[in-house]
Amino acid sequence: MRFEHRDAENDASIVDRVWRTRSDAEDTMTSAARTCWQLILSRTQGRLLAGLRGPETRASTAPVPPDTEFLGVRFALGTVLRPHSVASIIDGYVPFPVTDSGRIVIGGEDWEVPTYENIEHFVRRLRDAGLLVRSRLGDEEHVAEHPEAGPTERTRQRRYRAITGLSQTAVRQIDRVNAAATMLRDGHDWRTVVETLGYFDQAHLAHALRRYVGRTARELRAGDHAAMSFLYKTRPRPGS
Structure with missing residues (x-):
């Protein structure tokens, strides 16, 4: 499976990444942990499937059907589809x-199936219909730095989890390990990764990679090309 992906056009506050791929044969893939949910469309022998894939808290193995085209939209942290x-x-x-005519039903209304090229138009229509909303998690971070200006820490954490489905600690851990996997795939050694990203030692990094990415540092540095959902580089700084 070869993935093609790109940044969103004019919708960066809601859409984190757009991607597509195609499978040739029946297989399995490693799905790495992710903090954000995705809208995924697939088409096999003319049959369309559509749905939401939630944030993933650990690496897992997922089946891949043969001769299938996939289109995915990864939404920014804090975005919710009502x-x-x-x-x-x-x-x-x-x-x-x-529907029988090949349209997707979301929020009780049927929608034309988007393409890789016009997915931003589809996202805007969902947003204009009030189905797609983004909470301003950055305000939560400001309150954390200035607690006298807002709710208590416990209230803030509950609200953060209600919006993202994850704790801030879990988000930081998953973002950090994906950044670590990116560095390793780019050829950095484990010592550089540990020092740059704040892991305690090699064992701490290895445990995180096994749990969240499903690959060892050696496999990532060696360019293990077994199918996995690690599609593109994460943000430069974990948690951003």
């Missing part, structure tokens, strides 16, 4: 109905 709370789809998948 009425599906992110917490309800952690490590899960929610399918959407597809």
Whole structure:
């Protein structure tokens, strides 16, 4: 599976990444932990499937059907598709109905199936319909730095989890390990990764890679090309 991906055009505050790929044969892939949910469309022998893939809290193995085209949209942290709370789809998948005419039913209304080229138009329509909203998690971070200006820490953490489905600690851990995997795939040694990203030692890094990425540092540095969902570089700084 060869992935093609790109940044969003004019919707960076909501859409983190757009990607597509195609499978040739039946296989499996390693799905790495991710903090954000995705809308995924697949088409096999003319049959369309659509649904939400929730944030993933650990690496897992997922089946890959043969001769299938995939289109995915990864949404920015804090984005919610009503009425599906992110917490309800952690490590899960929610399918959407597809009409006989090949349209996707979301929020009780049927929508034209987007393409890789026009996915931003589809996202804007969902947003304009009030189905797609983004909470300003940056305000939560400001309150953390200035607690006298807002709610208590416990209240803030509850609100953060209600929006993202994850704790801030979990988000930081997953973002950091994906940044670590990126550095290793780019050829950095484990010592550089440990020092740059604040791991205690090699064992701490190895444990995080096994749990969240499903690869060892050696496999990543060696260019292990077994199918996995590690599609593109993460943000320069974990948690950003």
